[in-house]
Amino acid sequence: MTMGALLRFPTWRISLRLLRRDWRSGELYLLAAALILTVAAVTAVGFFTDRIESAMVRQGGELLAADLAVDGSSRPPDAYLNQAVSLGLESARTLEFPSVVMGAAGAQLVQVKVVDAAYPLRGRLRLRDGVTDPERTVEQGPPAGEVWVEARLLRLLEARIADPVGLGETRLRIGAILSYEPDRGGNLVNLAPRVLMNDADLSATGLVSEASRVRHRLLLAGEVDAVAAFSAWLKPRLPANLTLVDGRTARPEFESALDRASRFLHLATLVTLLVAGSAIALASRRLVERQIDAVAIMRCLGAPQHLLLRVFLLRLVLFGLVASLLGSLVGWVGQRGLVAALADWFGTDLPAASLTPVVVGVLTGLIALLGFAVPPLLQLTRVSPLRALRRDLGTPRASAAAAVLGALLALALLVFWQAGDAVLAGQLLAGVALTLVTLILAVLGLVKAASGLAGRTRGVWRLGLAALTRRPTFAVLQIAGFGLGILALLLLAVVRVDLLETWRQGLPEGAPNQFLINIQPQEVEPLRAFLAEQGIAQAELYPMIRGRLIRIGERPVNPSDYPNPRAESLVAREFNLSFSDAPALAGRTDNRLVAGQWWAAGETAPQFSLEQGLAETLGIQLGDRLTFFVSGHEVSAPVTSLREVRWDSFNVNFFVVSPPALLGVEPATYITSFHLSADREAVIPALIQRFPSVTLLDVDALLTQVRAVVDRGVLAVEYVFLFTLAAGVLVMFAGIQASLAERRAEHGILRTLGAGRNALLGSLAVEFTAAGLLAGFLASIFAEVTGWLLAEQLFGLQFSFNPLLWVTGVLGSGLLIGLAGTLATWPLLIRPPLQTLRRAA
Numbered sequence: 001m002t003m004g005a006l007l008r009f010p011t012w013r014i015s016l017r018l019l020r021r022d023w024r025s026g027e028l029y030l031l032a033a034a035l036i037l038t039v040a041a042v043t044a045v046g047f048f049t050d051r052i053e054s055a056m057v058r059q060g061g062e063l064l065a066a067d068l069a070v071d072g073s074s075r076p077p078d079a080y081l082n083q084a085v086s087l088g089l090e091s092a093r094t095l096e097f098p099s100v101v102m103g104a105a106g107a108q109l110v111q112v113k114v115v116d117a118a119y120p121l122r123g124r125l126r127l128r129d130g131v132t133d134p135e136r137t138v139e140q141g142p143p144a145g146e147v148w149v150e151a152r153l154l155r156l157l158e159a160r161i162a163d164p165v166g167l168g169e170t171r172l173r174i175g176a177i178l179s180y181e182p183d184r185g186g187n188l189v190n191l192a193p194r195v196l197m198n199d200a201d202l203s204a205t206g207l208v209s210e211a212s213r214v215r216h217r218l219l220l221a222g223e224v225d226a227v228a229a230f231s232a233w234l235k236p237r238l239p240a241n242l243t244l245v246d247g248r249t250a251r252p253e254f255e256s257a258l259d260r261a262s263r264f265l266h267l268a269t270l271v272t273l274l275v276a277g278s279a280i281a282l283a284s285r286r287l288v289e290r291q292i293d294a295v296a297i298m299r300c301l302g303a304p305q306h307l308l309l310r311v312f313l314l315r316l317v318l319f320g321l322v323a324s325l326l327g328s329l330v331g332w333v334g335q336r337g338l339v340a341a342l343a344d345w346f347g348t349d350l351p352a353a354s355l356t357p358v359v360v361g362v363l364t365g366l367i368a369l370l371g372f373a374v375p376p377l378l379q380l381t382r383v384s385p386l387r388a389l390r391r392d393l394g395t396p397r398a399s400a401a402a403a404v405l406g407a408l409l410a411l412a413l414l415v416f417w418q419a420g421d422a423v424l425a426g427q428l429l430a431g432v433a434l435t436l437v438t439l440i441l442a443v444l445g446l447v448k449a450a451s452g453l454a455g456r457t458r459g460v461w462r463l464g465l466a467a468l469t470r471r472p473t474f475a476v477l478q479i480a481g482f483g484l485g486i487l488a489l490l491l492l493a494v495v496r497v498d499l500l501e502t503w504r505q506g507l508p509e510g511a512p513n514q515f516l517i518n519i520q521p522q523e524v525e526p527l528r529a530f531l532a533e534q535g536i537a538q539a540e541l542y543p544m545i546r547g548r549l550i551r552i553g554e555r556p557v558n559p560s561d562y563p564n565p566r567a568e569s570l571v572a573r574e575f576n577l578s579f580s581d582a583p584a585l586a587g588r589t590d591n592r593l594v595a596g597q598w599w600a601a602g603e604t605a606p607q608f609s610l611e612q613g614l615a616e617t618l619g620i621q622l623g624d625r626l627t628f629f630v631s632g633h634e635v636s637a638p639v640t641s642l643r644e645v646r647w648d649s650f651n652v653n654f655f656v657v658s659p660p661a662l663l664g665v666e667p668a669t670y671i672t673s674f675h676l677s678a679d680r681e682a683v684i685p686a687l688i689q690r691f692p693s694v695t696l697l698d699v700d701a702l703l704t705q706v707r708a709v710v711d712r713g714v715l716a717v718e719y720v721f722l723f724t725l726a727a728g729v730l731v732m733f734a735g736i737q738a739s740l741a742e743r744r745a746e747h748g749i750l751r752t753l754g755a756g757r758n759a760l761l762g763s764l765a766v767e768f769t770a771a772g773l774l775a776g777f778l779a780s781i782f783a784e785v786t787g788w789l790l791a792e793q794l795f796g797l798q799f800s801f802n803p804l805l806w807v808t809g810v811l812g813s814g815l816l817i818g819l820a821g822t823l824a825t826w827p828l829l830i831r832p833p834l835q836t837l838r839r840a841a
Contacts, residue, residue, distance in 0.1 A: 015314040041724075065183040066221045070218040072242035084218075095202070106681075126180035168205030281376060319369075325362065372406065463766070513650070521668065530687065545578065615639070747760055
């Protein structure tokens with residue numbers, strides 16, 4: 001078909017024909033790889049979060065094991081149950097609290113759940129009779145005298161099915177392995193293994209009293225109208241210490257965790273987009289160079305500029321749709337890595353994902369493609385028809401301003417879209433801009449230093465360093481792209497571990513590593529005597545009362561009124577209050593008075609002392625009157641002092657303290673902490689046998705479990721940043737392709753002048769290894785600076801230099817990039833010099 005006939009075709013047919021030709025010629029492969037990688041990173045995260053959200057919606061009432069629940073730290077009144085029964089609703093009661101079980105291998109912290117015969121009202125329990133046995137479904141909880149436990153508890157206790165375990169003052173038989181319960185969360189918020197028991201066995205354990213720290217829940221289920229009627233009846237009567245929960249608000253901790261994880265992972269994919277965008281821009285530049293002759297001929301045959309513009313835009317959109325769909329397919333496969341890393345957080349079987357992430361991925365791909373690729377392709381509309389006769393005219397000059405503006409607009413649009421918040425998006429854009437400017441300036445400085453070094457070297461070193469500095473734009477994109485990916489991984493894999501180890505090493509010698517909670521008032525003196533017998537005389541026991549802050553002055557406290565997430569979280573939960581006479585708390589070095597005045601011994605005037613950080617977070621000043629809901633009534637007093645608390649001392653501390661005259665009359669349990677060396681762990685079984693209702697918290701074990709959860713999250717982020725590293729490799733290959741004609745001519749001339757293949761291969765190795773070393777050096781500097789800022793300014797830790805970070809960052813980066821770049825350019829050295837020069841001409 002002639003060009004004249006082609007121009008008479010509709011625009012879309014011309015675009016399709018040219019697109020097929022470009023694909024067969026291989027000119028779009030690199031551009032497709034960059035776009036597929038970008039979309040894959042976005043959709044991998046999108047598919048994962050979509051599956052979690054779908055699971056939460058699908059389960060509905062199973063999130064509660066009911067249609068409605070009344071939840072709180074005190075038992076819901078019987079009047080609620082009577083009203084529910086009058087409306088025809090079914091009911092069940094559950095009780096949850098931490099405790100310790102005793103097995104053959106010793107003591108283990110667990111989360112006990114006590115259920116009645118009606119539980120669950122919605123959903124089913126799933127059990128296994130052995131670790132490898134298939135699951136079976138049951139409709140009720142365990143019978144009396146029996147407990148069902150998680151499989152991990154069997155491993156921790158070195159126990160088997162039918163073995164007895166000690167729980168409080170009684171012993172119960174392990175009846176089955178509990179593999180699923182409808183209203184059970186995942187390991188993100190449940191660090192201790194579950195023990196499910198019958199409410200008929202509760203009194204025999206002696207674990208629960210009026211002041212015990214337990215979570216009561218009244219479950220209700222029935223017809224929709226009856227549930228709605230009960231909800232409407234209860235809401236105006238609901239006290240501050242009880243919460244009405246339905247299917248939509250059943251797991252706020254999951255919703256919060258999912259929202260933050262989703263937002264962070266989506267924003268992490270923007271780093272991939274930023275780096276892959278550079279590859280898209282470089283690949284587009286290469287595509288422009290390959291299209292000039294065809295466009296010049298079309299111009300000679302009368303194709304106007306507006307037709308060329310439509311053809312190229314339509315071709316770009318069609319290409320973007322196909323590449324984005326392929327990227328979505330790769331993302332669907334890639335999300336399995338995130339599921340493997342994080343699904344255990346949410347403790348549920350995940351359903352198949354919807355098509356929403358595909359739509360998001362396609363839109364992201366088109367925005368990225370148009371933002372990064374359109375400015376270079378606009379050069380083709382300015383190709384002169386004379387180019388068909390005069391090859392010396394070259395490529396029309398590109399507008400650097402248009403290229404930067406297009407990229408920034410695409411990035412800004414995607415940041416606003418992913419962040420979902422204008423303020424957060426603005427902060428992110430400012431941070432990205434500052435980081436990029438700093439990074440580019442640093443890269444330019446390093447490239448200039450390499451240029452000066454090239455003049456003082458000889459042989460392959462001079463050739464390699466000169467090649468790096470001869471193409472500064474490519475060098476900046478390549479080094480910056482790799483630097484961002486390596487920086488992210490260094491911060492996650494090395495700096496995070498350094499900070500944690502620094503914090504752990506910075507704990508005072510002999511800092512408490514054991515906490516005892518749920519100590520009943522009648523056990524205080526016997527426990528104090530027991531600890532003294534064991535040589536743990538330094539343990540001080542403190543009273544603890546639970547109360548919810550309901551007013552500051554005359555202003556009611558509502559969590560939704562606080563934009564700060566920490567403030568919202570603080571006021572949404574109950575505080576641990578305490579009372580003390582001077583100088584029980586005031587005299588301690590980790591509890592220093594910074595404002596106001598501590599009360600005198602025997603003071604009867606009602607007043608509160610607040611932790612300084614809490615006061616700043618909630619905007620509380622000296623003299624403000626605080627009202628707490630405690631044990632079914634309100635307790636109110638002014639703030640008369642502020643304390644600076646060192647929480648990292650691991651001593652018992654409280655946000656709010658009062659004189660004994662104010663809170664001393666309230667039901668209380670007691671808490672203490674002490675240090676127990678590894679060679680004295682035999683004290684623990686004796687303590688639990690003597691005081692079975694006391695709950696022991698092993699700080700080291702809890703930190704290990706918390707770290708395991710955090711490591712899963714870090715693994716997911718590292719997984720996402722692997723896309724960034726892959727994008728860095730694409731930047732390198734795109735840069736090589738963009739400079740291919742220039743490199744081919746250079747190597748042909750050098751071969752003609754007598755340079756051997758080994759010498760040129762050595763120069764390529766020097767060039768790309770130098771780029772890798774510079775990228776690793778830059779990433780290591782930024783990682784060290786970031787680690788110093790986090791340690792010194794945020795956490796107040798002493799920062800220490802880490803040689804491993806530099807070995808991993810600099811040498812690892814140099815080796816990886818040097819090897820990849822050398823292998824990618826090796827084909828240039830295979831052809832004879834004459835063939836290379838003819839092709840370059």
